[in-house]
Amino acid sequence: MKTFPMGGVHPSENKLSSAKPIEVLPLPEVVNIPLAQHIGAPAVAKVAKGDKVLTGQLIAEAGSFMSANIHAPISGTVTAVDMVANGQGLRQMMITIKREGDEWAEGIDRSETLVKECSLSAQEIIAKIKEAGIVGMGGATFPTHVKLSIPAGKKAECVIINGVECEPYLTSDHRTMLEHGEELVVGVTILMKAVGVDKAYIGIENNKPDAIAHLSKIAAQYKGIEVVPLKVRYPQGGEKQLIAAVTGRQVPPPPALPIDVGAVVCNASTTFAVYQAVQKGMPLIQRVVTITGKNLKEPKNLLTRMGTPVSALIAAAGGLPENAGKVINGGPMMGRAMVNLDSPVTKGCSGITVMSEQDARRREASQCIKCAKCVSACPMGLEPYFLSKMTQKKNWDELEARMITSCIECGCCQSTCPAYLPLLDWVRLGKQTVMGRIRARAAAAPKK
Amino acid sequence: MEVLLYTILTLCVLGVLAAVILYFVAQKFRVEEDPRIDEVEKMLPGANCGGCGFAGCRGMADALVKRDDISELFCPVGGGDCMKAIAAYLGKAAAEKQPEVATVRCGGTCEKRPRTNEYNGAKSCAVAASLYAGETGCAFGCLGLGDCVAACAFDAIHMNPETGLPEVDPDKCTACGACVKACPKMVIELRKKWPKNRAVYVSCVSKDKGAVVMKACKAGCIGCGKCEKVCAFGAITVENNLAYIDPQKCKLCRKCVNECPTGAIKLVGMDPLPKEPKAPAAPKAAPAAEKVAPAAPKAAPAAEKAVEKAAEKAAPAAEKAAPKTAPAATKEPSHES
Structure with missing residues (x-):
């Protein structure tokens, strides 16, 4: 069975909610919608305090090409456009809407009927995706229309759908593939048309045999779509790892992109959102969020409107357990611990993981014994122990030479370290600093 | 015996030969260096802290000797006296910094x-x-x-x-x-360092709005602007909900200290100004030993009381929020097996 060639770990899967059908979370009374919930420039607010908005109405417009539109997830009145604390306790610009009923904007088809035919041209498809504000829903939140706009001189050869969901605990993509398989595959054909290719692969790890069987059956009705079962290994859902696993091609180090090896990768939930945007005119205002944790009464998959406070999801899953030690936005490997449970669900939030005090606590770090376990675990072929040390020494030039910018922050190094060193903490800081230096240098360099 | 003799002789000849070669090479490739650099380096404190912007004292000495205008260079460790001495030695004008x-x-x-x-x-x-x-x-x-x-x-x-x-x-x-x-x-x-280490400064950098600051911290600047109004020297500006005292304009008159409702303005090395006549026995700071004086706790103009009340109100709310937000905040892979 296929997998990526280098590094990786296999953490306990803990897919507690994989058998739970998607439920619809009751509409929240108040939502906070951050203007920056994607990579790139923040969106620019188009509404002001006191404005009435309808569900699905555009409330913030993409700030540049590398940005995304944002739509109202509920209907009601805008009560504020102000700085609100996010999950990390940092204040960021958000639009607050108080709900009044649930009135939808015109032109959105909310019926369940499957629309297979798509007569739009590639340009029109990309324009629709841009209009709907779709971004990568696996967590990286890269604007999808940017990904689909193939730069001049490069050529896409295949579309790869990321149904890997290698992150422990999370099951939102799994449930989407099972319950919206038909729509998802139509979404694949739309993506293939948008980038002008006739081959698509759907990569799914073989711990989801039901999804593999279901999608294989549907894909058989279409030409050029192939489901590729993959060996379970984290971080297979990383874009570069998935390309290597499916096609055997290695994406060169930055600034090279997946398109340089002819691949366009799109997450499964994103593909479903693409279907909804193009065929039904539905902007990205809701998503499936897994709420999970070993001590949680009822782990669930909830169809949640964007901007819903995380606390509402936890309440729907039976409330915060007594021994909760940490609430993570995302899964345990890549997720971000939260300090503010009133912070909103955003486009990139695929799950909320509640961990017990005991599971969450890090163990006391000791000395590095240069065992190089982190080096063998690194899927990017880096030397995490060295990068971590050099960050502590602030040796930025050395870090840049050692390709710290290739780090995908998957956390394999830290999870295998027998000395419990906070490797990723340091590497991430080093990566941020080095990238800042590269940007500063580019800005200072004379323009050609 | 003969072997020993020849060995010693050979080695001696080799040594002399190498010495001669090295002497000529050293003459040929000698690096001319201003002897004043060594002298200036000796005059610098030798802390190699990098506070001047150079990697160490040698780098600073080099720059001091080579540059014509040394007014931009300053050794924070040696201070004004050190810079004056070096400038006198080099015959250049020294930077003066307080x-x-x-x-x-x-x-x-x-x-x-x-x-x-x-x-x-x-x-x-x-x-x-x-x-x-x-x-x-x-x-x-x-x-x-x-x-x-x-x-x-x-x-x-x-x-x-x-x-x-x-x-x-x-x-x-x-x-x-x-x-x-x-x-x-x-x-x-x-x-600015005042004599006897005296100081008045705003001990807060929060640009949050007053209500947000009050909820998080009882000693934060809420940007109320009272200090700005009372300052006779125009030393205080309030920007982005935060007061800042310009150390160049401040005369240590201490009026602002008593005005601050949250005690965000710190007074160091001095007694606070006497309070309103109502409270003559305001707690005085222990003179030099305790450096940070408790800033205006009791003698209360009405506004101050109101603020205190607001703080009390905010406190239970914060406590309620505490268990909710208890989870530690780090982004980390778990170590569960």
Whole structure:
């Protein structure tokens, strides 16, 4: 069975909610919608305090090409456009809407009927995706229309759908593939048309045999779509790892992109959102969020409107357990611990993981014994122990030479370290600093 | 015996030959260096702290000798006297700088700024700042993990375990600025050093709105602007909900200290001004020993009372929120097996 060639770990899967059908979370009374919930420039607010908005109405417009539109997830009145604390306790610009009923904007088809035919041209498809504000829903939140706009001189050869969901605990993509398989595959054909290719692969790890069987059956009705079962290994859902696993091609180090090896990768939930945007005119205002944790009464998959406070999801899953030690936005490997449970669900939030005090606590770090376990675990072929040390020494030039910018922050190094060193903490800081230096240098360099 | 003799002789000849070669090579490739550089290096303190912007004292000495205009160069450790002596030696005009001292502008002690979560990641302010707002509700204040302490080459800054904040020893501080650079929250500032280490400064860097500050910390600047109004020298400006006292304009008149409703303006090395006649027996700061005077706690103009009440109201709310937000904030892979 296929997998990526280098590094990786296999953490306990803990897919507690994989058998739970998607439920619809009751509409929240108040939502906070951050203007920056994607990579790139923040969106620019188009509404002001006191404005009435309808569900699905555009409330913030993409700030540049590398940005995304944002739509109202509920209907009601805008009560504020102000700085609100996010999950990390940092204040960021958000639009607050108080709900009044649930009135939808015109032109959105909310019926369940499957629309297979798509007569739009590639340009029109990309324009629709841009209009709907779709971004990568696996967590990286890269604007999808940017990904689909193939730069001049490069050529896409295949579309790869990321149904890997290698992150422990999370099951939102799994449930989407099972319950919206038909729509998802139509979404694949739309993506293939948008980038002008006739081959698509759907990569799914073989711990989801039901999804593999279901999608294989549907894909058989279409030409050029192939489901590729993959060996379970984290971080297979990383874009570069998935390309290597499916096609055997290695994406060169930055600034090279997946398109340089002819691949366009799109997450499964994103593909479903693409279907909804193009065929039904539905902007990205809701998503499936897994709420999970070993001590949680009822782990669930909830169809949640964007901007819903995380606390509402936890309440729907039976409330915060007594021994909760940490609430993570995302899964345990890549997720971000939260300090503010009133912070909103955003486009990139695929799950909320509640961990017990005991599971969450890090163990006391000791000395590095240069065992190089982190080096063998690194899927990017880096030397995490060295990068971590050099960050502590602030040796930025050395870090840049050692390709710290290739780090995908998957956390394999830290999870295998027998000395419990906070490797990723340091590497991430080093990566941020080095990238800042590269940007500063580019800005200072004379323009050609 | 003969073997021994020849060996010694050969070695001697070889040695002399090598010495001669080395002598000529050294003459040929000699690096001409201004002997004054050595002299100037000796005059510099030799701390190699990097406070001047050069990698070490030798780099600074080199620049001092080679540049015609040395008014931009300054050794914070040696100070004005050292620079004057060097300038006199080199026959150039020295930069004149008033003495400065590192000042920690955060009053969020453990008591005044309760913890809302627990940080469990790498013990570094830079790492914590890259992850989230911090262990308290204030996203601007000191993180308390001691990057400034680690950066100090003069043993002049230490964490106070009781307050959780760093404290500067003004007698040891050389104003090299290493801690200022190390602090990711930009809490530390180099401010004018007054005689007897006196100082008046706003001990807060929070740009949050007043209500948000009050909720997170009882010692924060709420940007009310009272200090700005009372200052006779135009030294105080309030911008982005935060007051700043310009050390160049401030005359240490201390009027603002009594005005501040939250005690965010710190007074060091001096007694506070006498309060309103109503409260003549206001608690006086122990003179020089206790450096930070308790700022205006009791003698209360009406507004101050109102603020205190607001703080009381805010407190239970914060407590309620505490268990909710208890989870430690780090982004980390779990170690569960």
